[in-house]
Structures are given as C-alpha cells and as structure tokens.
Amino acid sequence: MPAPAATRQAQKERTRETLLHAALELSELYGFAQISLRQVARHAGVVPTAFYRHFGSMDQLGLTLVERSFTTLRRMIRDAQRDPDVYDNIIDASAEILVEAVKQNRGHFGFVARERVGGSPAVRQAIQHELDLFVNELAIVLARLPHIRTWTVDDVQMVARLFVRNMVSHAEDVVALPDARPDLEERIKDDARREMRVIVIGFRDWRSSTASPGL
Incomplete structure (x- = not known):
C-alpha cells in the first residue's frame, strides 16, 4: 500500500491540477481578470481555504x-x-x-x-x-x-x-x-x-x- 505521505502528496497534486483546470475553463467563459478565487474553488469542488494551500492569490x-x-x-x-x-x-x-x-x-x-x-x-x-x-x-x-x-x-x-x-x-x-x-x-x-x-x-x-x- 502507498505510504500515507505519498497518498497525501498525490491528492495535493490532483487538487492543484483541478484548480488550474477550473481556472482555464472559467477564464474561457468570463476572462481570467473577471473570475474570483471563490468561483475557481467552487468550480473545482473545493473550499476556498483549500485554494490557499496551492496558490497565494x-x-x-x-x-x-x-x-x-x-x-x-x-x-x-x-x-x-x-x-x-x-x-x-x-x-x-x-x-x-x-x-x-x-x-x-x-x-x-x-x-x-x-x-x-x-x-x-x-x-x-x-x-x-x-x-x-x-x-x-x-x-x-x-x-x-x-x-x-x-x-x-x-x-x-x-x-x-x-x-x-x-x-x-x-x-x-x-x-x-x-x-x-x-x-x-x-x-x-x-x-x-x-x-x-x-x-x-x-x-x-x-x-x-x-x-x-x-x-
């Protein structure tokens, strides 16, 4: 079985990729400058606090x-x-x-x-x-x-x-x-x-x- 640390790291990477993908999709619809952190988090299916574990802004x-x-x-x-x-x-x-x-x-x-x-x-x-x-x-x-x-x-x-x-x-x-x-x-x-x-x-x-x- 994977070590707990490896599993957590893999999950962290998946969340990060999901946030990036969500931002791309939303920016195509509205323009990146017009979307908010909360919109990206919601579209990615995570809470806003999770965003800050990956990006400062x-x-x-x-x-x-x-x-x-x-x-x-x-x-x-x-x-x-x-x-x-x-x-x-x-x-x-x-x-x-x-x-x-x-x-x-x-x-x-x-x-x-x-x-x-x-x-x-x-x-x-x-x-x-x-x-x-x-x-x-x-x-x-x-x-x-x-x-x-x-x-x-x-x-x-x-x-x-x-x-x-x-x-x-x-x-x-x-x-x-x-x-x-x-x-x-x-x-x-x-x-x-x-x-x-x-x-x-x-x-x-x-x-x-x-x-x-x-x-």
Missing part, C-alpha cells in the same frame, strides 16, 4: 498557467533544435511545431491569447516576459544561420521578434479554429510559411551596422 495561479503554456512550446522548439535537418527547413519546421503545440494545448494558448492584452497587469507582464525569453532563445538559433552570423545582436533580436510576432498571430488563429477543419489548419501553416519566407528574403540584402561588407 489568483495572480499566482495565473502566472502558473502562463508558465505552463510557454514551457510546452519551448520544449518542442528545443527538441527540434537537436534535429540537424531543422536548420535546412527552419520555416516548415517552425510552422509545424507551432500548430502542433497549440493544438495539443489549446486551453493554455487560448488563455495566453485572451490575457495577453486584456488580463490582469501581473499576468500581462508575465506573458510579455515569456515572449521576450522566447525571442532570446530564437535569436540564438537564428544567429547560426547563413547571412546573419555577423549581424549585431540588436539586429538578430529584431528578426527574432518579427518571427515571434508572426507565431503569436498564427497561434491565435489556431486557437480559434473550429474542430475537424484540416483545410483551415493547412491554410494557417501555409500563411505562416509564406510570411516567414518574406522575412527571410530580407536576410541576404540586410546590412547590419557592424556586418562585414561581404554580406
């Missing part, structure tokens, strides 16, 4: 949801970086990774899409922070590509931001997709690829302020 719960949303996407990007073919097909790979990540975690990405501009200040700030981290990670990947290896850090960051803005826009499109519409899903992927290719076209002719004349 609604903002802390919201920050946990933000972190989970981006952890999944960041992990998929890192896994893809281990594949040497990604650098030869970075645009196609990025479109595929983005759509799959959003489909598998639609609730979390829907939360980010809704709260990115309309959420509480703490949640909005956390989302922006995660986007900034994502820009930094993507900039490291892009800096290895031909044509931009000698660009300034600011210019590489600029291109990374363009890619991330493109990805955010299309992630929000995927969130809004109706079920069983693979045709619309392919259209989103195609639009993402085309727009990223437009960005890439500028790589060859861009003159970074400290780039060598041969670029």
Whole structure:
C-alpha cells in the first residue's frame, strides 16, 4: 500500500491540477481578470481555504498557467533544435511545431491569447516576459544561420521578434479554429510559411551596422 505521505502528496497534486483546470475553463467563459478565487474553488469542488494551500492569490495561479503554456512550446522548439535537418527547413519546421503545440494545448494558448492584452497587469507582464525569453532563445538559433552570423545582436533580436510576432498571430488563429477543419489548419501553416519566407528574403540584402561588407 502507498505510504500515507505519498497518498497525501498525490491528492495535493490532483487538487492543484483541478484548480488550474477550473481556472482555464472559467477564464474561457468570463476572462481570467473577471473570475474570483471563490468561483475557481467552487468550480473545482473545493473550499476556498483549500485554494490557499496551492496558490497565494489568483495572480499566482495565473502566472502558473502562463508558465505552463510557454514551457510546452519551448520544449518542442528545443527538441527540434537537436534535429540537424531543422536548420535546412527552419520555416516548415517552425510552422509545424507551432500548430502542433497549440493544438495539443489549446486551453493554455487560448488563455495566453485572451490575457495577453486584456488580463490582469501581473499576468500581462508575465506573458510579455515569456515572449521576450522566447525571442532570446530564437535569436540564438537564428544567429547560426547563413547571412546573419555577423549581424549585431540588436539586429538578430529584431528578426527574432518579427518571427515571434508572426507565431503569436498564427497561434491565435489556431486557437480559434473550429474542430475537424484540416483545410483551415493547412491554410494557417501555409500563411505562416509564406510570411516567414518574406522575412527571410530580407536576410541576404540586410546590412547590419557592424556586418562585414561581404554580406
């Protein structure tokens, strides 16, 4: 039989997950900034005092949801970086990774899409922070590509931001997709690829302020 401490810990984890799930469901209906701790606790089937065993406030719960949303996407990007073919097909790979990540975690990405501009200040700030981290990670990947290896850090960051803005826009499109519409899903992927290719076209002719004349 499981030890009592292990059983209590497992129950604690289940309650925590139930609270997070309840907050996602309610935020989809009303917006995260409009729901209360008591609503989340009631929807999760626990008393309000149980909420405080897991989260100090609604903002802390919201920050946990933000972190989970981006952890999944960041992990998929890192896994893809281990594949040497990604650098030869970075645009196609990025479109595929983005759509799959959003489909598998639609609730979390829907939360980010809704709260990115309309959420509480703490949640909005956390989302922006995660986007900034994502820009930094993507900039490291892009800096290895031909044509931009000698660009300034600011210019590489600029291109990374363009890619991330493109990805955010299309992630929000995927969130809004109706079920069983693979045709619309392919259209989103195609639009993402085309727009990223437009960005890439500028790589060859861009003159970074400290780039060598041969670029």
